Amino acid sequence: MAFLAERAKHAENALHEENRIAEQLERKGRRVIRLNQGDPPLYFPTPKYMIDAYVRALRQGRTSYSEFTGVGELREAIMRKYRRQGVPLNPEGVIVTAGVSGALRSLNEALISRGDRAILFRPYYTVYIPWLRMAGGYPIFENYNESDRWNIEIDHVTKSIKRLKQGNLLKKVKYMLVTNPNNPTGTVLRRSILEEIVDIANENGILLVSDEIYDEIIYNDATFTSIGRLAKGMPHVILNGASKNYDATGFRIGFAAIPETDRRSMELRKAFANFASVRISNSTPAQYAYAAALSNAVEHKRELKRMVDGIEDRVNYAVKLLAENRHLETVEPNGAFYIFPRIRTDGLKIKDDRGFTTKLLKEECVQVVRGSGFGSPSHFRMIALPPKKELELAINRINRFCKRHSK
Amino acid sequence: MAFLAERAKHAENALHEENRIAEQLERKGRRVIRLNQGDPPLYFPTPKYMIDAYVRALRQGRTSYSEFTGVGELREAIMRKYRRQGVPLNPEGVIVTAGVSGALRSLNEALISRGDRAILFRPYYTVYIPWLRMAGGYPIFENYNESDRWNIEIDHVTKSIKRLKQGNLLKKVKYMLVTNPNNPTGTVLRRSILEEIVDIANENGILLVSDEIYDEIIYNDATFTSIGRLAKGMPHVILNGASKNYDATGFRIGFAAIPETDRRSMELRKAFANFASVRISNSTPAQYAYAAALSNAVEHKRELKRMVDGIEDRVNYAVKLLAENRHLETVEPNGAFYIFPRIRTDGLKIKDDRGFTTKLLKEECVQVVRGSGFGSPSHFRMIALPPKKELELAINRINRFCKRHSK
Numbered sequence: 013m014a015f016l017a018e019r020a021k022h023a024e025n026a027l028h029e030e031n032r033i034a035e036q037l038e039r040k041g042r043r044v045i046r047l048n049q050g051d052p053p054l055y056f057p058t059p060k061y062m063i064d065a066y067v068r069a070l071r072q073g074r075t076s077y078s079e080f081t082g083v084g085e086l087r088e089a090i091m092r093k094y095r096r097q098g099v100p101l102n103p104e105g106v107i108v109t110a111g112v113s114g115a116l117r118s119l120n121e122a123l124i125s126r127g128d129r130a131i132l133f134r135p136y137y138t139v140y141i142p143w144l145r146m147a148g149g150y151p152i153f154e155n156y157n158e159s160d161r162w163n164i165e166i167d168h169v170t171k172s173i174k175r176l177k178q179g180n181l182l183k184k185v186k187y188m189l190v191t192n193p194n195n196p197t198g199t200v201l202r203r204s205i206l207e208e209i210v211d212i213a214n215e216n217g218i219l220l221v222s223d224e225i226y227d228e229i230i231y232n233d234a235t236f237t238s239i240g241r242l243a244k245g246m247p248h249v250i251l252n253g254a255s256k257n258y259d260a261t262g263f264r265i266g267f268a269a270i271p272e273t274d275r276r277s278m279e280l281r282k283a284f285a286n287f288a289s290v291r292i293s294n295s296t297p298a299q300y301a302y303a304a305a306l307s308n309a310v311e312h313k314r315e316l317k318r319m320v321d322g323i324e325d326r327v328n329y330a331v332k333l334l335a336e337n338r339h340l341e342t343v344e345p346n347g348a349f350y351i352f353p354r355i356r357t358d359g360l361k362i363k364d365d366r367g368f369t370t371k372l373l374k375e376e377c378v379q380v381v382r383g384s385g386f387g388s389p390s391h392f393r394m395i396a397l398p399p400k401k402e403l404e405l406a407i408n409r410i411n412r413f414c415k416r417h418s419k
Numbered sequence: 420m421a422f423l424a425e426r427a428k429h430a431e432n433a434l435h436e437e438n439r440i441a442e443q444l445e446r447k448g449r450r451v452i453r454l455n456q457g458d459p460p461l462y463f464p465t466p467k468y469m470i471d472a473y474v475r476a477l478r479q480g481r482t483s484y485s486e487f488t489g490v491g492e493l494r495e496a497i498m499r500k501y502r503r504q505g506v507p508l509n510p511e512g513v514i515v516t517a518g519v520s521g522a523l524r525s526l527n528e529a530l531i532s533r534g535d536r537a538i539l540f541r542p543y544y545t546v547y548i549p550w551l552r553m554a555g556g557y558p559i560f561e562n563y564n565e566s567d568r569w570n571i572e573i574d575h576v577t578k579s580i581k582r583l584k585q586g587n588l589l590k591k592v593k594y595m596l597v598t599n600p601n602n603p604t605g606t607v608l609r610r611s612i613l614e615e616i617v618d619i620a621n622e623n624g625i626l627l628v629s630d631e632i633y634d635e636i637i638y639n640d641a642t643f644t645s646i647g648r649l650a651k652g653m654p655h656v657i658l659n660g661a662s663k664n665y666d667a668t669g670f671r672i673g674f675a676a677i678p679e680t681d682r683r684s685m686e687l688r689k690a691f692a693n694f695a696s697v698r699i700s701n702s703t704p705a706q707y708a709y710a711a712a713l714s715n716a717v718e719h720k721r722e723l724k725r726m727v728d729g730i731e732d733r734v735n736y737a738v739k740l741l742a743e744n745r746h747l748e749t750v751e752p753n754g755a756f757y758i759f760p761r762i763r764t765d766g767l768k769i770k771d772d773r774g775f776t777t778k779l780l781k782e783e784c785v786q787v788v789r790g791s792g793f794g795s796p797s798h799f800r801m802i803a804l805p806p807k808k809e810l811e812l813a814i815n816r817i818n819r820f821c822k823r824h825s826k
Contacts (some may be wrong), residue, residue, distance in 0.1 A: 015683050016690050017532040017554070023693035028487065045546040063477050066704075070470050075669040076460040110517055110671075113699050121553065127422040142697045146528065147424070262482040262703030264517075264671075268697065276422050283423050286430035290549045292520050293701045296669030299471075 022145035026138045026385025030370065034379050045406045047394040048379045050195070050349060052259045056322060056399040059315040062260060065304030069297035071366045077293040081285050082108025082267065089306035090267055093251075099240030101271045107284040108267050108294055112225050115268040116143045119249065121222065122283035123186040124149035132189035133164060133170075135352065135386035137195045137223065140179040152176070153387065158354065161343055162199035164190070164322070166208045187219040187249075188212075192304060193226040193236065194385045196352045196393035198327065198345020200234040203242075205409040210242045219276065220248040225266070225403065226348035228316055232322035234346035235242045240271055247277040254302040255417055256348070263298040323349045324401060327396040339414040345396075352383065352393050361417050365389050371417070376409035428638040429552035433587070433792025436815035437777065439785050451784045452676045452813045454801040457756060459666045462804040463729060471712030476704035484700040488692050489515025489674065494532040494711035497674055501657075506647030508678040514691040515674050515701055519632050519658045522675040523550045526628065526656065529690035531556035532624060538579075538595035540571060542759065542793035544602045544630065559583070559592065560794065565761065568750055569606035571597070572626040573615045580623055594626040594656075601645065603759045603793045603800035605734065605752020607641040610649075617649045626683065627655040632673070633755035635664040636725055641753035647678055656670040661709040663755070665719070666726055670705040707804040730756045734803040734812055740814040746821040752803075759790065759800050768824050772796050778824070783816040 029049050029207055036043045081087070084321040087103040094101040116139070124130070126148035132140055133154045144151060154169050156162040176182040190209060192201040213220040222239035230236045240250050253266025268361050305312060329389050334342050340353040341358055355368055362368050366381040373379050383391025396403060434455050441451045472546040488494070494510040517523040523546070533538070533555035539547055540561045551558060561576050563569040583589040597616060599608040620627040629646035635729055637643045647657055660673025677688050712719055741749050746767055747760040762775055769775050772789040776799055780786050790798025803810060 015530070015686055017528065017530055017535070019532075020529050020690040020693065023528075023690065023697050025487075025693075025696040025699075051483045053480065055544075057480050058482040063482070066477055067474050073460065073464050075470070075667055076458045077668045080432075087530065110701075113697070117595065117698075121424065121430075122423055122427050123422070125421075125426075125749055128424070139697050139699075146697075231453040247692060249791060257444065260482055261484045264702045279422055283427040283430065286432075288429065288522070289432040289435050290430050290546050290553075291524075292432075292518065292546075293669060293671060294517075295494050295671045295705060298702060298705075 019146045024140050024142060024143070028379055030373055030379055031383070033370070033373055035371045037373070037377055042377050043231065044373070044377045045402065046129055046379045046400070047406060048381050049308050050256070050396060050397070051261050052256060052319065053261055058260050059305070059311065060307045061308060061311040061315070062301050066297055066301035069300035070258055074297050074300050075261060075294060078296040078299055080288040080291065080293060082106060082294065083296065083299045083303065086303035086306070089303045090269065092237070093306055094193055094240055094269060094271065097238055097241055099238060099271050101240070105281060106267055107281070107288055108265065108299060110264045110294055111255055111266040112252070112253055113139065113242070113266070115251045115266050116140065118268065118284050118287045119187070120144055120147040120149065121287055122280060123219070127184065128186045129181065129184045130186055131218070133190060135196050135388035135391065137191055138385045140189060149186070150405065156194065156197060156199065158343060162194060163202055163205045164209060166205065169212055173212065182216060185218055187221045189221045189223065190239070191223045192239070193229065193347025193395040195226065195348055195352045197343065198348045198350045198352065199343070200230055200236050200347040203235070203237045204213045206237055206239060206242055208237065214246045218237065220246065221251065222248065223251045225252055225256050227252060228321055228349050229323060229349065231320055232328070232344065232346040236347065240269070243365055244381065245272065247272050247274050247280070249280070254298070254305070257316065258302065258305050259315070260302070263302060264295060265298050265302045310343070321394065326398070326400060327351065329400050330396045330403045330407060333404060333411070335410045337414050339418060347395050349395055350393055351396050352391050355390050355392060357390055359418055365392055368392060372410065372413050376413050378406045378409050426553040429549050431549060435702070436792070437780055437786055440777070440780055444780070444784055450785055451780070451782050452805070452809065453786045454805070454813060455786045456664070456816060457802050457804070458668050459663060460668055460727065461741070463726045465667050466718065468722070469586060469665065469708050469712045470717040473704055473708035476707035481704050481707050483703060485703040485706055487695040487698065487700060489513060489701065490703065490710065493710035493713070493801070495556070496710045497676065498517055500713055501645070501647055501676060501678065504645055504648055506645060506678050508647070508676055511682055512677045513674055513689060514695055515672065517671045517701055517705060518662055518673040519630060519660055520546065520673070522673050523547065525592070525675065525691050525694045527551055527554035527559050528597070528694060529687060530626070534591065535593045536588065536591045537593055538625070540597060540820055542603050542790065542795035542798065545792045546600055547596060556593070561587065563601065563604060563606065565750060567696045568613045569601060569604040570609055571616060573612065576616070576619055580619065592625055593786055594628045595620055596628040597646070598630045599646070600636065600754025602627050602633070603757045604750065605755045605757045605759065606750070607637055607643050607754040608643070610644045612758065613644055613646060613649055617646065617653065621653045627660065628652065631656065632656045632663050634659060636727055636730060636756060637725055637754050639735070639751065639753040643754065647676070650681065654679050654681050654687070661712070664723065665712050666708070666722070667711065670709060671702060672709045674704050687791045713749060732802065733805070733807060734758065736807050737803045737810045737814060740811060740818070744818045744821050746825060756802055757800055757805050758803050760796050762799060764797055766825055767821065771773055772799055775799060779817065779820050783811050783820050785816050
């Protein structure tokens with residue numbers, strides 16, 4: 013009889029699997045350039061006006077439990093954010109969570125019974141899988157198309173759903189999850205693609221979930237469209253929060269927005285609220301800080317611009333340096349702050365992406381994440397948040413590393 | 420085909436089930452005395468030195484993700500807390516969680532497969548059940564004995580385990596969970612009882628879990644003993660955190676301590692760490708604030724004394740007023756801040772505890788929680804945190820209510 017439950021083996025996060033090697037190197041006195049985790053406050057200090065709001069909440073004694081679905085002020089500020097975009101959200105449709113991670117957990121807990129399925133697109137954000145698998149579900153993989161700038165392969169989705177229908181498996185599909193802007197590719201999905209996805213979800217009665225945690229980190233002339241603007245009348249869930257746009261990962265405040273009021277949306281809201289009641293509360297002062305930030309359009313616009321301009325500059329610089337490496341091929345990002353180069357392993361004496369990242373870390377002290385951790389082998393993900401000098405140092409090492417291992 | 424997963428129906432929290440009635444009353448202009456949730460900062464402001472430490476962390480830019488198992492400074496401070504008590508804990512044995520709730524979730528996720536069992540004692544803290552049931556497990560109930568000041572009925576436990584053995588069910592028992600000091604009874608368990616429980620767990624290879632979140636809120640001459648001091652060599656888990664002793668529920672920082680290093684403890688540590696990696700991080704500045712508080716023995720001692728003296732005074736006052744009511748019978752608490760009176764329904768024209776609490780709320784605007792929400796019908800739980808004037812007002816209403824409904 014096993015001591016641990018089966019689900020424990022699904023709890024893994026590819027972003028951190030090489031932390032131990034990195035720590036060993038650091039103990040030996042080496043400096044590791046960590047490009048594995050997307051943590052903006054390490055490079056762009058969390059805006060002062062948000063820290064001030066957080067401090068104000070603390071000084072005002074906002075240190076008790078909050079309402080379990082989130083403080084009213086915050087849920088109303090989130091409602092206003094979406095109403096401004098034409099999404100008909102009410103405060104009752106907002107459940108505050110411990111980051112998008114907390115929302116993903118509730119989503120899977122609410123919907124996934126053993127053997128259920130969810131449609132995910134490769135490359136996916138790595139922790140979608142453990143949440144789904146821990147709840148007893150299995151992914152059905154569709155693809156973002158690298159040759160179409162990582163947009164969705166609609167034809168493939170249509171065919172795949174047809175097959176699911178024929179196999180009587182469609183009823184097991186509990187949701188379809190898109191990530192826009194994407195992690196790990198840094199792609200902002202085209203509006204026309206999103207419209208097609210909405211139609212497919214609608215026609216087949218599939219709940220559409222859109223992880224939009226990077227929705228304001230948009231650059232290189234891209235335009236972002238929330239699923240909430242397209243999905244009129246169709247049940248859907250938007251995941252978002254303070255971590256990235258508001259540069260406050262350590263606050264641990266995210267949310268699930270469920271705008272519609274059809275039967276399924278109402279059931280899902282209720283389930284999210286019930287899970288929240290068992291979890292009791294999220295950080296109370298952090299919720300007030302995020303509410304204040306959402307309500308301060310002037311400061312937010314200025315601070316966001318500063319960060320996004322910086323990210324655009326760093327991403328484009330990194331992509332340019334990576335282009336000097338004939339063993340890599342990179343689609344230029346236009347959202348978030350990740351770069352997801354393809355490794356042309358045919359020209360290298362390295363077998364796969366895992367070998368690539370482990371050797372790169374051990375030999376060059378640069379920590380990136382293997383593409384197979386996102387469902388797309390032969391790639392790696394790196395963050396482009398550090399200053400250009402640091403990125404240059406890291407990419408010079410990556411390029412040197414590839415040269416050394418070329419056939 | 421159900422839209423929601425089966426587990427969603429287990430997500431409920433008795434503490435909040437009458438919130439809607441309370442809110443309706445408030446919308447009508449009535450003032451509701453809410454004695455349903457144990458939230459000390461509402462009545463004893465979170466100590467200034469902790470707020471200062473929290474503000475310092477924010478001003479120092481500690482707003483990025485933390486290490487997923489918790490910031491090193493905090494895990495070391497927790498280690499020192501236990502080492503001072505003679506518990507051989509290492510920082511690797513500490514996993515920081517989102518309150519004890521977060522630790523309970525990981526515990527059940529790590530251990531409970533469908534059909535597994537956990538031994539719980541009635542009355543239990545209400546959310547033990549949803550965490551267990553959502554993971555697919557079932558409780559086996561033992562009892563705290565009201566006539567022995569809510570200590571454990573050891574004989575019953577021994578007999579019950581014998582029966583489980585005979586039925587070949589013992590192998591399904593994944594843990595036994597005691598709450599000390601207890602919620603909802605306010606009882607500090609006697610050391611001799613704990614020693615017997617440790618022996619039983621040890622002899623039967625059952626993992627012992629001790630929820631000690633109120634371990635410093637001890638009064639009326641009671642003495643608290645951590646399971647960590649008794650369980651030498653036996654795998655066990657201690658749950659604790661900032662919420663109650665440090666008067667900071669809204670920080671959302673708790674932890675699981677797994678002191679031993681036998682095979683099962685090491686497996687469990689690894690599982691907790693893996694779950695933490697999927698959850699990414701807890702509030703970073705709040706962890707620094709709690710670390711600072713744990714390391715400031717002088718301030719903590721002073722602030723704790725102020726709060727515990729206040730609680731002792733309020734609890735004893737409330738118990739005295741409740742004693743004037745011949746329809747209630749109350750065991751005097753000596754820890755935490757709950758009172759759990761027995762309702763002598765035979766003398767009342769009210770059928771059960773649910774009827775009692777709902778009517779009390781509707782007629783007298785006093786919100787308490789039904790005992791059946793803790794597995795012990797014919798009782799209710801109230802908090803004794805508000806000032807004596809407020810407690811007096813509430814209990815006068817309770818007494819008036821009972822008189823009005825007496826047979």
